[in-house]
Amino acid sequence: DAKTTQPNSMESNEEEPVHLPCNHSTISGTDYIHWYRQLPSQGPEYVIHGLTSNVNNRMASLAIAEDRKSSTLILHRATLRDAAVYYCILSTGANSKLTFGKGITLSVRP
């Protein structure tokens, strides 16, 4: 699987938007961009995924660069419950196998 790079950590304030960046310069044409998050002592939770176009769902938005070499996960209004490790992962999706990197730890200040 192609590799992604994310900052180690980010802090945000409650009720403010959060932009979590991800670089994937070696992405291939068939790679989907997936985002998962993991709260402490829990299994990961699916957030969003996309291929080329920006995507929105009830949890977040995914903005994908035109050259697809980077993407940004957008949480529109951070809450304390959004504090978690967020993983940006590339996968062809054929068998859904995911390889997790270190992710970015998001802290939310009240």
Next chain:
Amino acid sequence: GAVVSQHPSWVICKSGTSVKIECRSLDFQATTMFWYRQFPKQSLMLMATSNEGSKATYEQGVEKDKFLINHASLTLSTLTVTSAHPEDSSFYICSAPTGNYSPLHFGNGTRLTVT
């Protein structure tokens, strides 16, 4: 939405004993399930891919005779840690896709402590 249930959520066992962890897809059928392991302050590491009705596929460096995987039905996969040792203490997490190109749904993990 799709739910993956994992049991037990935590277990403590003595060194040398075996422990079985169950992973169930509650409202969908899963021909494939994935088993991950996570050590404290580290990321998830894929251990093996469990295939219904056939042998599991193990990642490099994972001992198949130590981590026995059985996927006997479309809704249940089990991971047995045989002859557990303290270094096997970890957070074990299973996951399953609802379809070929669908997101993974994860269980809530099993915290194994070997004393």
